[in-house]
Amino acid sequence: MTNHDEAATVRPLTLAWVSRHLKVGERIVRTEALHGGLSAEMRKLTIGTRSGGTRDLVLRTFVNVEHAEDWLDREACALSLLPGTGVPAPGLVAVDPTAAHCEYPSLLMTHLAGRTVLDDDGLERRVPLLARQLVAIHALRPAERPREYVTLTTADTVVVPKGADAAAWAAAIDVIRRPPPPYEGRFLHRDFQPGNVLFDVPPSRPADARITGVVDWAATSWGPADLDVAHCSVNLALLHGPAWGLRFPEAYEEAGGVLAADASERLYWLVRDGLASSEEVQVVARTWRGAGRTELTMRAVEERLDAYVTALMDAPG
Structure with missing residues (x-):
């Protein structure tokens, strides 16, 4: 067995x-480290078959991560129900959520073709594809619902960026002091954003880009479609600029998705997930720089977050 790099080494029990x-x-x-994950170690395993060919699997390992058992249980459940739904997701091979057999909680799944695309080129083509894919996810009606959604951010834990528009942020924080508005429950990915979507983009025909997979189902939940849309929106805003975050809810509706009818209710979810990003700016910026977006320093991401939150609070209605 050969390793692509030292980080690819699989521990003996695993x-x-x-x-x-x-x-x-x-x-x-062969083993190869896959980079870009925030909370888990990811490795691609090349498997030699009896016929002399190969196939690939992916090993996901949570090392000293709180709630690893819950996350892996939810991901395993999601991967078990997705086959046959038309949503492109990995197939579940095995899971060890309590580390009964492995050094750390782990999940083994099939490998999907494609790659994450985080650069700005071709974004106008990819955003409608993202929106249509999310609409398809929200259309799922599993026999057993996943756990109700969780939002960990509170008005007291928001981290206001240095130099931010103080009035806009104070108003945004006041928004999430209110109780959540009523909603019609949907099956949520809960971390749907460009870093968890795989694309096939033909070099000679970028307009023919298509989604080949959606990964990282560990936060699967039941809740408002607006929350998944809000999460993808803020990620687009930080990766590509605030205008793209503001555009995504429109793209979702154009793809047939249904959001809260009341503008204040929509604002609640957009602001709530936007402010949640304030607590993760350093980690997110570091991950994206590691994926090739070297210009996305922590300060650059903070400035985009401030501009996005300010735009939300300035929007009419």
Whole structure:
């Protein structure tokens, strides 16, 4: 077995566990670290088959992460119900949420073709694709609903960026002091954003880009469609500029999605997830720089977040 880099090394107990879930005559011939995840170690495992060919699996490992058992249980449940729905997601191979067999809680799944695309080129084509994919996710009606959504941010934990528009942020914080508005529940991905969507973009025909997969289902929840839309919106705003965050709810509705009818209710969810990003700016900026967006310093991301929140509070209605 060869490693692409040191970070790709699979720990001994986990390696034995993975091997027990391979087909007869198969073996791991190569491991490669996958970068870009915020909370988990991700590795691609190339499996040599009996026929002399290869196939790929992905190993997801949570190392000293709180709530790892819950996250892996939810991801395993989601991956079990998604086959046959038309939503492109990995297939579940095995899960060890309590680290009964592995060094740390782990999940083994099939590997999907495609790659994340975080650059600005072609964004006008990808945003409608993202919107249509999210509408399809929200249309799912599982026999057993996942756990109700959770929002950890409170008015007291928001981190106001240095130099931010103080009046706009104070008004935004007041918005999330209110009780959540009523909503019609939907199946939520809960971390749907460009970093968790895989694309096939033909170099010679970028207009023919298509989504090949949606990954990271560990936060699957039941809640308002507006919350998933808000999460993707703020990520688009930080990655590509506030205008794209403001555009995404429109794209979602154009794709057939239904958001809260009242403007104040829409604002609540957009602001709530926008302010949640204030607590993660450093981690998010570091992850995106590692994925090639080297210009996205913490300060640059803070400035975009401030501009986005200010635009939300200045929007008519």
